[in-house]
Amino acid sequence: MALMIYTLYGFAIFFFVFWSVMWLLHLIAIFYGKYRLHKKVEDKQGDDCYPGISILKPLMGTDPHLVSNLETFFTMRYPTYEILFCVEDEKDPSIDVINSLINKYPKVVTKLFIGGSLVGVNPKINNMHRAYEASSYDFILISDSGIRMKEDTLQDMVNHMTEKTGIVHQMPFTCDRNGFAATYEKIYFGTAQARMYLVADCLRINCHTGMSTLMRKQVLEDLGGIKTFGCYLAEDFFIAKTFIEKGWRTAISSQPAMQNSGNYDVHSFQERLTRWAKLRVAMLPLVIVFEPLSECMVIGACAGWAASLLFKAEPLVFYLIHTLVWFMCDWILLSIVQNGSLPFNKFDFIVGWLFRECSGPYLFIIAVFDNSIRWRSRSFKLDWGGRAHEIKPRIKC
Known part of the structure; x- marks a missing residue:
């Protein structure tokens, strides 16, 4: 009986401490976001202060925004760069879009690579490999197809590339779009x-995602090139992990992706x-314990029970106050990341926020009990440690 009581109090203390740490993380994110994001981009004196950049742009298929998204790469205010488009299938409809933009902007150095290489199970690495091998400059920017750039985005990223920094990446966010799905996405990425x-980033922990990332090519070359990471689906995490192990820093730029x-x-x-949850579980198994507890509804319920046991607090009142304050902190953080008026009203935010918070634990449970990943038309199985193999393998990794 005494052992059970001690165990209950032990769990209660753990939940309450974890809950307190989550509030500390809220404060760090809000203040660090205000400090770090959306800084004015300062021009360095002289074009020679900006290194040449090879932009790898892997594409597959097209969508209504592809033309306008890609065009932002042709209109950047940066002295020296090249755009290397990577398309796996010669019949891919994105090829016509690329050729039309090449004809519209003949002064921008552009190359189109059709047909990928088989260097691993990662389709993105396979698609980019030929372009990477042909890249001309000392810095590589990998940018996903759906990313838009501002005129000064490259300058902003380069300004954060110090002598000790090996990777500068953009924090994922979304453009303003219409509909509940767009609201849902913006709330998730902004909270x-x-x-x-x-x-x-504040604590210098690896959080790298490869949506838009600038890297030193020589460091990649010393590691064997991007093909070295072709056996991982989360190649971005392992690239950053290896850079850090080699003594390089990673940093986010002030402009979100x-x-x-x-x-x-x-x-x-x-x-x-x-x-993404499946990838995190495979790479960092402790995520199984800590990620669900980082969800508002889960940690609120656990902390409410802990507070009732430790401090005789009313658990329902505790839970409601917890949820309200968490909601307010998320609104503040989203406003900081948006850096302007949001494209939806507070009622839309309430609905989208509740949907995100209630569905988060459910999606994580699905991820834990199924380690297969479907990526476009291909399916993969994840092994512990992050390596992957294709269910119907075309190559061995």
């Missing part, structure tokens, strides 16, 4: 994802969230 990203895919819906986005 739960932003909190994790900002705290990790503006995702602007023209095809989006709730189901597709939840599939992305589930896929």
Whole structure:
């Protein structure tokens, strides 16, 4: 009996301490986000202060926003860069879009690579490998197809590339779009994802995602090139992990990565969230314990029970206050990341926020009990440690 009581109090103390740490993370994210994001980009004196950059742009298929998204790469205010488009299939409809932009902007150095290489199970690495091998400059920017750039985005990223920094990446966010799915995505990336990203960058923890990332090519070359990471689906995490192990720092730039895919819906986005959760579980098994507890509804219930046991607090009142304050902190953080008026009203935010918070634990449970990943038309199985193999393998890794 005494052992059971001690065990209950032990769990209660653990939950309450974890709950307190989560509030500390909220504060770090809000203050660090205000300090770090959306800084004015200062021009360095002389074009020779800016190194040449090779932009690797892997594409597959097209969507209503592809033309306008890609065009932002042709209109950047940066002295020296090249755009290397990577398309796996010679019949891919994105080729016509690329050729039309090449004809429209003949002064921009551009190359189109059709047909990937088989260097691993990662489709993105396979698609980019030939372009990477042909890149001309000392810095590589890998940018997903749905990313939009501002005129000074490259300058902003380069300004954060210090002598000890090996990777500068953009924190994922979204452009303003219409509909509930767009609201759902913006709330996720501006709250739960932003909190994790900002705290990790502040504490110098690997939080790298490969949506938009600038890297030193020579460091990659010393590691064997990008093909070295072809056996991972989460190649971005392992690239950053290896850079850090070699003594290099990673940093986020002040401008978030503006995702602007023209095809989006709730189901597709939840599939992305589930896929990312599966990758985190495979790479960092402790995520199974700590990630669910970082969810508002889960840790609120656990902390409410702990407070009732330790301090005789009313658990329902505790839970409601906890949820309200968490909601307010998320609104503040989203406003900081947005850096302007939000494209939806407070009622839309309440609905989207509640949907995100209530569905988060459910999606994580799905991810834990199914380690298969479907990526476009291909399916993979994840092994502990992050390595992957294709269910119907075309190559061995």
